[in-house]
Amino acid sequence: MTEAAGSEAGNITVELELVAEVVSQQLESMLSVGNYDAVKLLLKPVQPVDIAEAIGNLPTNLQALAFRFLGKDEAISVYEYLDSATQQSLLRLLRSGEMREVVEEMSPDDRARLLEELPAKVVRQLLSELSPEERRVTAQLLGYEAETAGRLMTTEYIALKENQTAAMALEIVRRRARDTETIYSLYVTDAERCLTGILSLRDLVTADLNARIGDVMTGDVLSVATDTDQEKVARTIQRYDFLAVPVVDSEQRLVGIVTVDDVIDVIEQEATRDLYAAGAVQAGDDDDYFTSNLFTVARRRIVWLSVLVVASFFTSEVIAANEAVLKQVVLLAAFIPLLGGTGGNVGAQSSTVVIRGLSTQSISVLKPLQAVLREAMAGALLGVLMTIVVLPFAWWRGGGALVGVSVGISLLAITTLAATAGAAFPLLFDRMGLDPALMSTPFITTCTDVAGTLIYLKTAQWLLLNLPQLGQAAGISTQFLAASAF
Amino acid sequence: MTEAAGSEAGNITVELELVAEVVSQQLESMLSVGNYDAVKLLLKPVQPVDIAEAIGNLPTNLQALAFRFLGKDEAISVYEYLDSATQQSLLRLLRSGEMREVVEEMSPDDRARLLEELPAKVVRQLLSELSPEERRVTAQLLGYEAETAGRLMTTEYIALKENQTAAMALEIVRRRARDTETIYSLYVTDAERCLTGILSLRDLVTADLNARIGDVMTGDVLSVATDTDQEKVARTIQRYDFLAVPVVDSEQRLVGIVTVDDVIDVIEQEATRDLYAAGAVQAGDDDDYFTSNLFTVARRRIVWLSVLVVASFFTSEVIAANEAVLKQVVLLAAFIPLLGGTGGNVGAQSSTVVIRGLSTQSISVLKPLQAVLREAMAGALLGVLMTIVVLPFAWWRGGGALVGVSVGISLLAITTLAATAGAAFPLLFDRMGLDPALMSTPFITTCTDVAGTLIYLKTAQWLLLNLPQLGQAAGISTQFLAASAF
Numbered sequence: 001m002t003e004a005a006g007s008e009a010g011n012i013t014v015e016l017e018l019v020a021e022v023v024s025q026q027l028e029s030m031l032s033v034g035n036y037d038a039v040k041l042l043l044k045p046v047q048p049v050d051i052a053e054a055i056g057n058l059p060t061n062l063q064a065l066a067f068r069f070l071g072k073d074e075a076i077s078v079y080e081y082l083d084s085a086t087q088q089s090l091l092r093l094l095r096s097g098e099m100r101e102v103v104e105e106m107s108p109d110d111r112a113r114l115l116e117e118l119p120a121k122v123v124r125q126l127l128s129e130l131s132p133e134e135r136r137v138t139a140q141l142l143g144y145e146a147e148t149a150g151r152l153m154t155t156e157y158i159a160l161k162e163n164q165t166a167a168m169a170l171e172i173v174r175r176r177a178r179d180t181e182t183i184y185s186l187y188v189t190d191a192e193r194c195l196t197g198i199l200s201l202r203d204l205v206t207a208d209l210n211a212r213i214g215d216v217m218t219g220d221v222l223s224v225a226t227d228t229d230q231e232k233v234a235r236t237i238q239r240y241d242f243l244a245v246p247v248v249d250s251e252q253r254l255v256g257i258v259t260v261d262d263v264i265d266v267i268e269q270e271a272t273r274d275l276y277a278a279g280a281v282q283a284g285d286d287d288d289y290f291t292s293n294l295f296t297v298a299r300r301r302i303v304w305l306s307v308l309v310v311a312s313f314f315t316s317e318v319i320a321a322n323e324a325v326l327k328q329v330v331l332l333a334a335f336i337p338l339l340g341g342t343g344g345n346v347g348a349q350s351s352t353v354v355i356r357g358l359s360t361q362s363i364s365v366l367k368p369l370q371a372v373l374r375e376a377m378a379g380a381l382l383g384v385l386m387t388i389v390v391l392p393f394a395w396w397r398g399g400g401a402l403v404g405v406s407v408g409i410s411l412l413a414i415t416t417l418a419a420t421a422g423a424a425f426p427l428l429f430d431r432m433g434l435d436p437a438l439m440s441t442p443f444i445t446t447c448t449d450v451a452g453t454l455i456y457l458k459t460a461q462w463l464l465l466n467l468p469q470l471g472q473a474a475g476i477s478t479q480f481l482a483a484s485a486f
Numbered sequence: 487m488t489e490a491a492g493s494e495a496g497n498i499t500v501e502l503e504l505v506a507e508v509v510s511q512q513l514e515s516m517l518s519v520g521n522y523d524a525v526k527l528l529l530k531p532v533q534p535v536d537i538a539e540a541i542g543n544l545p546t547n548l549q550a551l552a553f554r555f556l557g558k559d560e561a562i563s564v565y566e567y568l569d570s571a572t573q574q575s576l577l578r579l580l581r582s583g584e585m586r587e588v589v590e591e592m593s594p595d596d597r598a599r600l601l602e603e604l605p606a607k608v609v610r611q612l613l614s615e616l617s618p619e620e621r622r623v624t625a626q627l628l629g630y631e632a633e634t635a636g637r638l639m640t641t642e643y644i645a646l647k648e649n650q651t652a653a654m655a656l657e658i659v660r661r662r663a664r665d666t667e668t669i670y671s672l673y674v675t676d677a678e679r680c681l682t683g684i685l686s687l688r689d690l691v692t693a694d695l696n697a698r699i700g701d702v703m704t705g706d707v708l709s710v711a712t713d714t715d716q717e718k719v720a721r722t723i724q725r726y727d728f729l730a731v732p733v734v735d736s737e738q739r740l741v742g743i744v745t746v747d748d749v750i751d752v753i754e755q756e757a758t759r760d761l762y763a764a765g766a767v768q769a770g771d772d773d774d775y776f777t778s779n780l781f782t783v784a785r786r787r788i789v790w791l792s793v794l795v796v797a798s799f800f801t802s803e804v805i806a807a808n809e810a811v812l813k814q815v816v817l818l819a820a821f822i823p824l825l826g827g828t829g830g831n832v833g834a835q836s837s838t839v840v841i842r843g844l845s846t847q848s849i850s851v852l853k854p855l856q857a858v859l860r861e862a863m864a865g866a867l868l869g870v871l872m873t874i875v876v877l878p879f880a881w882w883r884g885g886g887a888l889v890g891v892s893v894g895i896s897l898l899a900i901t902t903l904a905a906t907a908g909a910a911f912p913l914l915f916d917r918m919g920l921d922p923a924l925m926s927t928p929f930i931t932t933c934t935d936v937a938g939t940l941i942y943l944k945t946a947q948w949l950l951l952n953l954p955q956l957g958q959a960a961g962i963s964t965q966f967l968a969a970s971a972f
Contacts, residue, residue: 047726049726173691174691174692177688177692183687184687201669201670201687202663202669205656205669206663206664220531238751238754239535240533241535241747243670243746261724261746263750264723264746264749264750265724267750267754267757268753268846271753271757271761272842274761275757275842276839278764278838278927279837279839280834288848289839289843290843290852290857291851294860297860297864298867298868298871301832301835301864302868302871304835305868305872306872308827308828308831309828309875312823312824313883315820315824316820316823316824316883317883319820320817320820323817327816330812330813330819331806331809333816333819334801334803334805335802336823337798337801337802337823337935337939338799340823340827341801341931341935342798345766345794345928346787346791348927348928349787349791351765352762352764352765352766353765353767353775353776356758356762357776360754360758363776366776371776374783377780378783378787385784386791386792386795389792389795389796390795393799397802397806441764441765441834442834449827
């Protein structure tokens, strides 16, 4: 976690997203002409994350050259921010001695992420070069499941003892400040390394120097387990405005902490996932859509598209099966897309608010049945409002009362049904322990399409048979229909 | 910003989202029977945010009673977390003396948010009761536009001078620790209150006690302006893993800081907004969908629905205008929803990834035209893949080559067009300085529907006229069509 410093390229204020681009261009031209003093001057005020992006933008042959200009501490920070392709190519290009030190001193969580991406052979090689302690920590982190607190956490934290004084604790903080991820949350453990309390550096600096840590700390500690899902870890830190949350194993021993900066990335990642699900795109591990090749892109989209196309086959079946009524009143076809589309849109709205509500937990003010009922009522209300506009249009465009009334009646039924289904399916999935976002908007849209088309055509058929006077304006004979109906 | 403490209700570990509910139930029964000692014991280990939610869940007549059990500092924290309805009802129910102190000591940013929601009369009353300094600060914050750094920031920060020593600075930090939002980021200003440097508490505690602050601080400071959009503030903190970012006015004077906990809420709020836009729901100010009444819900949905219904009228027009070809081959109608739907889904995928890419800036690796071209190619590729499945089905279900070939050709055209439009519209909006999320998925879906239906019916018509042998299997005469075409 960086704390508080900043960069502007020179004295010119550059738009945030352009800093790395500008640095990268200057870096490339300086390196090509061998103006190495300028490189050092250029990089001095730039933030590690921007240097990492700038190096990532360089041609491969210049990346290693640029990386060598960084001081030791800076090289480590920059390396942590590099994308995994550049990390790997630096590992190949630079002498293993140079890289060993960088890998040894990386944050354990960033190192675990790096090793995950590497071929097994390279991992074994790298692990064998680490000090026994770092090797142990890395192997431990790699042992936890992806997307859990165990994988997200860092093992670099400051643990104090209850019988230490505030003065002793401050001295420990001072000594460990450089090589630990955060010094702002401090943890108190007993002889078995079990977590017994927590205090902030704020508590410590305001405490009397002779006070016992056991008296200053807070004993009621909220912690997460190593196998807690990363989304839940993120919600905990977000809800309580923590800077970090401790991670304990099954025996309540403190094994690591998750810091707020990692949590922001998790929240962003989960939001991307929800959005992609809403758009029927399969999310990747990283937000790497724009850097992956066309076939990966197609693969991440074709699965959902195929499912939806097959679902559409049912709509085709419904229409084909009701060919008779369409033959009688071809203009009925003109409103199939409108009805399917409106049903889909209402269903999409309902599933969107419910899925997001489940994700942010804002839906918890309602019981599931209440939420579904509320959506059903909202759907009916929206249906009434839209019928006021759509019925006259359909009457006019459809050449008479038959089409108008069929569209009006089915619009009401479809919006109510769509809103109910849009709310109920994600809630059902959630209840069954599945990801509610799987009940994505496009899926609900497509289901609504099938049901809506069926309701519409059956309504029209029924009206033609039972209230034939409605069809008279359109000059429709009901004889053929009567023979083929139902 | 709370730092690091936690709560479990008693010794039983309760699911995070249930803590407040459990506390609220126990609180209600204890208050009703007048067991006030138990109330104090119950609330002691509970986090402010959970107490706030528990109080919010109580019947109105018990809320004020419960609130009075909190110690002064705790009452302030809890009040900051209360929802705005409960905040307002406490203001009414409690004696103004009790509340004056709470409002006086709230964080300036939380107080500004409270006052924003209150009737002008109450605001004047409250402001007049504040100390001159707090009144000035509050009025200043309220003067900034909503959703800017100025509105998000707090004016409680620690400012140091370059010629102070580390020992002096530590003493200032110790003295101010209780009443300032964060002590972990420290700011250095000159005589004109202009920001000249920044240092973290980590830098300070590791510095030599006699070192000059001017020598310890980092001079290259990244700051935001009071009118910087909150989303950009959030991206800055996220990108650089800051705990806080300083806010300066147009003369570079330090006027406040934005802390990471506020930024997490902004990121969440912006993600909700993007998701709601993708689902054609208008986002509210807060994530308050499930607590607002049915008419507010309908109002937030009807606007987009109406726009989309009117857009659907065009699809109806296209179908009605091509009644002739449908009359000849009624089964053509069976594939209108499939084509519109698939086009819509491909367009939704493209707009989803582009809108999200603009939001997380991950799209910046590509130039806008590159991105559109890439999507167009992806659309064409997906179209080819789907045609392989859809064409045989349409041939069979549609009763012959005419429907099969029409569906195949138009599917390819529609997916390519939909992907291009789905990518181009949000990019165009972004370029024009508008919110790309306005080019929402449903909007693109509906546009694709119109274009797709037109392409499909015109293709079928052209095939019937120019390759009449395709229609023979379906027993279609082309005479009528020839007379009415185009």
